[in-house]
Amino acid sequence: MATVRLRNIRKSFGGVEVIKGVDLDIADRELAVVVGPSGCGKSTLLRLVAGLEEITSGDLWIDGLRVNDVPPAKRGLAMVFQSYALYPHMSVADNLGFSLRLAGVPKETRLRKAREAARILQIVPLLGRKPKELSGGERQRVAIGRAIVRSPKVFLFDEPLSNLDAALRVQMRFEIMRLHEELRATMLYVTHDQVEAMTMADVIVVLNGGLIEQVGTPLDIYRHPRNLFVAGFIGSPRMNFVPVTVVRAGEGGTTVTLAGGPTIEVPAASDRLRPGENVSLGVRPEHLTLGEGGVFRGEALVIERLGSATIVHVAVEGGAMLTVQAGDDCPVRLHDRVSVKVNAETSHLFDAAGFAVPRGRRNPQ
Numbered sequence: 001m002a003t004v005r006l007r008n009i010r011k012s013f014g015g016v017e018v019i020k021g022v023d024l025d026i027a028d029r030e031l032a033v034v035v036g037p038s039g040c041g042k043s044t045l046l047r048l049v050a051g052l053e054e055i056t057s058g059d060l061w062i063d064g065l066r067v068n069d070v071p072p073a074k075r076g077l078a079m080v081f082q083s084y085a086l087y088p089h090m091s092v093a094d095n096l097g098f099s100l101r102l103a104g105v106p107k108e109t110r111l112r113k114a115r116e117a118a119r120i121l122q123i124v125p126l127l128g129r130k131p132k133e134l135s136g137g138e139r140q141r142v143a144i145g146r147a148i149v150r151s152p153k154v155f156l157f158d159e160p161l162s163n164l165d166a167a168l169r170v171q172m173r174f175e176i177m178r179l180h181e182e183l184r185a186t187m188l189y190v191t192h193d194q195v196e197a198m199t200m201a202d203v204i205v206v207l208n209g210g211l212i213e214q215v216g217t218p219l220d221i222y223r224h225p226r227n228l229f230v231a232g233f234i235g236s237p238r239m240n241f242v243p244v245t246v247v248r249a250g251e252g253g254t255t256v257t258l259a260g261g262p263t264i265e266v267p268a269a270s271d272r273l274r275p276g277e278n279v280s281l282g283v284r285p286e287h288l289t290l291g292e293g294g295v296f297r298g299e300a301l302v303i304e305r306l307g308s309a310t311i312v313h314v315a316v317e318g319g320a321m322l323t324v325q326a327g328d329d330c331p332v333r334l335h336d337r338v339s340v341k342v343n344a345e346t347s348h349l350f351d352a353a354g355f356a357v358p359r360g361r362r363n364p365q
Helices: 042-050 092-102 107-121 136-148 166-183 194-200 218-223 228-233
Strands: 004-013 016-026 031-035 057-062 077-080 154-158 186-191 203-208 211-216 240-250 253-257 263-266 278-283 288-290 296-305 309-316 321-327 337-342 348-350
Touching: 004 042, 016 042, 016 211, 031 042, 031 194, 042 057, 042 077, 042 154, 042 186, 077 136, 092 107, 092 136, 107 136, 107 166, 136 166, 166 186, 166 194, 186 194, 194 218, 203 218, 203 228, 211 218, 211 228, 228 240, 228 278, 228 348, 240 321, 288 321, 296 321, 309 337
Parallel strands: 031 186, 031 203, 077 154, 154 186
Antiparallel strands: 004 016, 004 057, 203 211, 240 253, 240 278, 253 263, 278 348, 288 337, 296 309, 296 337, 309 321
16 A cells, blocks of 8 residues: 655645645555544645645655645545445446546456455445445445545545434444455545544544644544643543643642632643643543532533433533533432532643643652
8 A cells, every 4th residue: 555644735725725734644554534623624635635636835745756746546546525426327336447447447357346346345236236226325335445446555535424324324434444454555534523533543633724733543632632622622522621720830740729719639740830820621521420529519400311321511610511421320310419529630731822731740659
């Protein structure tokens, strides 16, 4: 397969810069997922790699070759779009082999490659059908198969599961992960769904406003978000953020105080922090518990019972809203007064500029 390397890639439409200097390395056979909110530049970045948009400045390398001026058809890529874009009058077999037909590949070879792609995607019984006779998931498999027959260096996926219902999205996530394993392929996958990113990726690229906020493995980004944006975007339900004030900052950790008066010691330390400075405490919902003696007290305003878990939204004293992920047997009822405990060891601190404060060394006991 191939590596992909982007160096200071920029893209402007008129006077508006959409991609603002992206540096990224995708290793051979890696599944890299670009995730971010709508309008952050994900699809534009993918189209720049594909050659469907012209790079304003910077360098793009595929398999060691600079391809800025190489036409899309000669970059050795295959792209799967959100829209299936199948030819309605052609059978599945003909749709799979159409790009090979345009390239002058003999019919026997086209059929062999189409059947091999159908075998990989488990759609051999569908080869004689027309697209109108297929379900959404089957059509997406055909669209992916059309990319497979070209034996590309890199697969590009542009939100391919957005048109599918929830159950089919889960199934197709599994299919793409299995495909990646079987083909040992390099893949660049774009989505706005952070659950897709967490479950599928070897490496996640978090994009925001045309800039990369953080690159890392799913667990690394989940456990060590670089800033407030990444911390809030990755994780479902999203991380809670509470304004706090620094009381003491040392090598072993930082003590902060809440608006109501209680203090919490967080194992995060930085020589940038000073007593009296306003910072943000970040706590994931699964690291909060309901019980006596908590540092937060408030009212349960919304309760979501999901079967395996219960999500409780608590309006706490001081005006903040906390999301707590409890067990399926959570006894709390709507409008109950509750106390919320914080697991300080798994909490995060973010400085006034929004950057994560690194973990400090705990003092020996």
